[in-house]
Amino acid sequence: MTTTVYVPRDSAARSLGADEVAAKLMETADRPIRIVRNGSHGMLWLEPLVEVVTERGRVGYGPVEPDAVAGLVAAGMLDGADHELCQGVVADLPWMRDQTRLCFTRVGVTDPLSPDDYLAHGGLTGLRRALSSDPADVVAEVTESGLRGRGGAGFPAGVKWKTVAGISGPLKFVCCNADEGDSGTFADRMLMEGDPFTLIEGMTIAAYAVGATEGYVYIRSEYPDAVRTMREAIGVAREQGWLGDDVLGSGLTFNLFVRVGAGAYICGEETAMLESLEGKRGMVRAKPPIPAITGLFGRPTVVNNVLTLASVPAILSGGAAAYQALGVERSRGTQVFQLAGNIARGGIFETAFGMTLQDLIQKYGGGTRSGRPIRAVQVGGPLGAYLPADGLDLPMEYEAFAAAGAMLGHGGVVVFDDTVDMAAMARFAMEFCAEESCGKCTPCRVGAVRGVEVIDKIRAGQDPDDNLALLGDLCELMTEGSLCAMGGLTPMPVRSALLHFADDFSPRGGGQR
Amino acid sequence: MVSPGTSVTDRVRALVAAHRGDRGALMPILHRIQAEFGYVDPGVVPVLAAELNISRADVHGVITFYTDFRSEPAGATVLKLCRAEACQSVGAEQLIAHAEQVLGIKVGQTTPDRSVTLEQVFCLGNCALGPAGQINEQVRGRLTRARLDALLTEAVGR
Ligand SMILES: Cc1cc2nc3c(=O)[nH]c(=O)nc-3n(C[C@H](O)[C@H](O)[C@H](O)COP(=O)(O)O)c2cc1C
Ligand code: SF4
Ligand code: FES
Ligand code: FES
Numbered sequence: 172m173t174t175t176v177y178v179p180r181d182s183a184a185r186s187l188g189a190d191e192v193a194a195k196l197m198e199t200a201d202r203p204i205r206i207v208r209n210g211s212h213g214m215l216w217l218e219p220l221v222e223v224v225t226e227r228g229r230v231g232y233g234p235v236e237p238d239a240v241a242g243l244v245a246a247g248m249l250d251g252a253d254h255e256l257c258q259g260v261v262a263d264l265p266w267m268r269d270q271t272r273l274c275f276t277r278v279g280v281t282d283p284l285s286p287d288d289y290l291a292h293g294g295l296t297g298l299r300r301a302l303s304s305d306p307a308d309v310v311a312e313v314t315e316s317g318l319r320g321r322g323g324a325g326f327p328a329g330v331k332w333k334t335v336a337g338i339s340g341p342l343k344f345v346c347c348n349a350d351e352g353d354s355g356t357f358a359d360r361m362l363m364e365g366d367p368f369t370l371i372e373g374m375t376i377a378a379y380a381v382g383a384t385e386g387y388v389y390i391r392s393e394y395p396d397a398v399r400t401m402r403e404a405i406g407v408a409r410e411q412g413w414l415g416d417d418v419l420g421s422g423l424t425f426n427l428f429v430r431v432g433a434g435a436y437i438c439g440e441e442t443a444m445l446e447s448l449e450g451k452r453g454m455v456r457a458k459p460p461i462p463a464i465t466g467l468f469g470r471p472t473v474v475n476n477v478l479t480l481a482s483v484p485a486i487l488s489g490g491a492a493a494y495q496a497l498g499v500e501r502s503r504g505t506q507v508f509q510l511a512g513n514i515a516r517g518g519i520f521e522t523a524f525g526m527t528l529q530d531l532i533q534k535y536g537g538g539t540r541s542g543r544p545i546r547a548v549q550v551g552g553p554l555g556a557y558l559p560a561d562g563l564d565l566p567m568e569y570e571a572f573a574a575a576g577a578m579l580g581h582g583g584v585v586v587f588d589d590t591v592d593m594a595a596m597a598r599f600a601m602e603f604c605a606e607e608s609c610g611k612c613t614p615c616r617v618g619a620v621r622g623v624e625v626i627d628k629i630r631a632g633q634d635p636d637d638n639l640a641l642l643g644d645l646c647e648l649m650t651e652g653s654l655c656a657m658g659g660l661t662p663m664p665v666r667s668a669l670l671h672f673a674d675d676f677s678p679r680g681g682g683q684r
Numbered sequence: 685m686v687s688p689g690t691s692v693t694d695r696v697r698a699l700v701a702a703h704r705g706d707r708g709a710l711m712p713i714l715h716r717i718q719a720e721f722g723y724v725d726p727g728v729v730p731v732l733a734a735e736l737n738i739s740r741a742d743v744h745g746v747i748t749f750y751t752d753f754r755s756e757p758a759g760a761t762v763l764k765l766c767r768a769e770a771c772q773s774v775g776a777e778q779l780i781a782h783a784e785q786v787l788g789i790k791v792g793q794t795t796p797d798r799s800v801t802l803e804q805v806f807c808l809g810n811c812a813l814g815p816a817g818q819i820n821e822q823v824r825g826r827l828t829r830a831r832l833d834a835l836l837t838e839a840v841g842r
Pocket of ligand 3: 611612613614652653654
């Protein structure tokens with residue numbers, strides 16, 4: 172009998188040698204095996220995580236280095252034998268069991284490019300239900316679910332869709348923002364590499380709901396694996412009749428294309444992304460007009476993040492009420508949190524909104540990787556605030572974060588231990604803004620450059636009081652006068668560092684090394 | 685500015701033709717040119733402008749806006765090291781300093797023998813397994829100095 176073995180193809184797993192592990196397994200297996208290259212379950216500290224299908228279920232071994240494969244095989248891994256790297260049945264691990272996986276339900280479980288796997292695990296249920304309803308009812312369902320944009324701003328998805336649906340016209344677009352430039356975030360990438368059909372299904376539902384016929388997935392060039400997988404998946408979906416001129420025999424036309432960015436963070440801002448899709452420099456557009464009305468090539472356009480669109484199939488298949496029942500306050504459903512940086516157990520944790528940041532980091536993340544005390548946590552990417560170690564008892568929810576002067580953003584959590592120099596991190600925030608600004612407006616373009624200079628002076632002890640005041644003014648100017656959130660929110664990490672870690676800004680500061 | 689030989693011009697025209705039906709085709713075309721030649725020669729600007737019926741200034745503007753498009757060839761091996769926050773929290777800056785020292789160049793430069801180009805990048809989506817880097821498009825995680833040295837040796841044979 173052939174034994175089935177799973178070795179992830181996710182680029183995080185590949186970054187630690189998953190390809191070599193798969194090759195070694197082929198070489199050393201003592202019986203016929205079939206290797207499936209799945210997505211990653213998201214327990215990234217265990218990658219490469221090899222799973223062997225046994226009578227008990229899928230038994231995991233990890234982290235497996237290529238050189239360890241022969242020994243594992245000799246120790247009976249292919250029978251699911253015990254071993255120091257054996258993690259037991261993967262689905263039963265607390266990290267997996269405690270999650271509520273809607274968006275990521277198939278990631279890690281299936282072969283990402285197998286249409287049979289997709290169907291066997293509930294794929295297309297949402298799209299079929301959508302196609303048998305009125306488009307307006309699909310929009311209503313998404314609105315009632317409470318789904319808010321996962322790209323950062325948290326705008327209600329249904330409201331945006333309704334705007335696009337309300338404009339009649341021969342050509343409308345659905346654009347997926349897969350630029351995922353925030354440090355500490357990788358959920359978009361893992362979804363595209365691990366379950367691309369879900370994104371395709373979500374975009375097709377959006378197209379049906381708003382009356383669009385053409386779609387684009389704008390993926391950053393730093394994600395070559397995601398680009399390849401999405402392109403292949405679109406090819407498979409076309410062959411299956413899930414995309415094209417007669418989607419599932421419904422008469423719906425929806426054609427989908429992948430476009431690749433070229434190393435510009437600002438192209439994650441939706442209007443800059445549209446400019447880039449049009450073949451131009453990624454310069455931010457003034458709003459209004461909003462993209463829903465005047466979007467790609469001036470046409471009505473839905474722009475949504477990967478996770479927003481990939482949440483839609485589950486909403487349609489399970490119903491708005493079930494989705495809405497999860498979460499707290501005005502943050503409904505689940506969010507795919509990403510634990511990153513100096514963390515013992517980093518990875519993906521999808522759960523209903525409302526869990527505290529503290530629980531996420533300690534209970535699941537296991538604290539720092541270095542074993543030293545946590546000093547700061549940045550949530551929401553490079554434009555998000557730094558929270559101090561005693562400020563982590565905060566529910567993961569949009570409004571609670573806003574009230575704490577922070578931002579949930581795309582759900583990325585970056586942990587720093589007590590060796591971090593927060594003045595250096597504040598300087599980096601300004602440096603990053605200076606580097607990545609589109610250059611359209613002065614407060615951002617010039618302010619960020621000045622910000623770096625001023626922080627350098629403060630750290631060098633030059634007129635610290637005057638320069639701190641100047642830094643405050645600069646932050647104010649950027650916040651008030653910038654056209655988009657790049658310049659507008661860069662002060663958030665800077666100010667939070669000043670507020671919570673003032674000591675680091677004195678010349679003798681620089682962490683508690 | 686050297687004008688590219690006819691063969692390059694022909695090739696660029698063929699790439700434009702291959703993307704004739706695409707909306708906003710300039711970016712995909714530039715990616716194809718870079719993939720094929722390793723860089724975007726400034727000499728292709730007038731060709732693209734003429735073929736796509738846009739101004740040379742617009743083509744030039746797009747090429748210079750995006751960090752990915754190079755105006756000259758890179759070294760045989762391209763090493764990109766992540767400098768974003770999550771990788772900084774696990775020692776990215778020290779790793780970059782090490783790479784600069786080992787290679788004898790600064791970020792953004794190519795070794796005199798043109799074997800390695802060292803670049804910074806802001807996030808590779810491998811933020812739970814930092815410090816992260818990319819060697820010739822292959823992402824690597826949990827880089828230590830020793831592991832980086834070994835990967836460079838493997839890639840360059842140095
Ligand atoms: C500087 C900047 C970078 C952004 N980067 C991203 C990104 O990488 N991915 C994303 O989905 N949204 C990003 N956004 C937010 C988008 O502008 C937009 O709000 C989002 O794509 C809308 O989709 P959603 O409603 O589904 O979140 C960024 C915004 C700014 C100002
Ligand atoms: S704030 Fe910065 S990135 Fe945004 S439009 Fe202005 S210059 Fe461009
Ligand atoms: S919008 Fe005018 S300076 Fe920024
Ligand atoms: S911050 Fe380095 S890979 Fe994301």
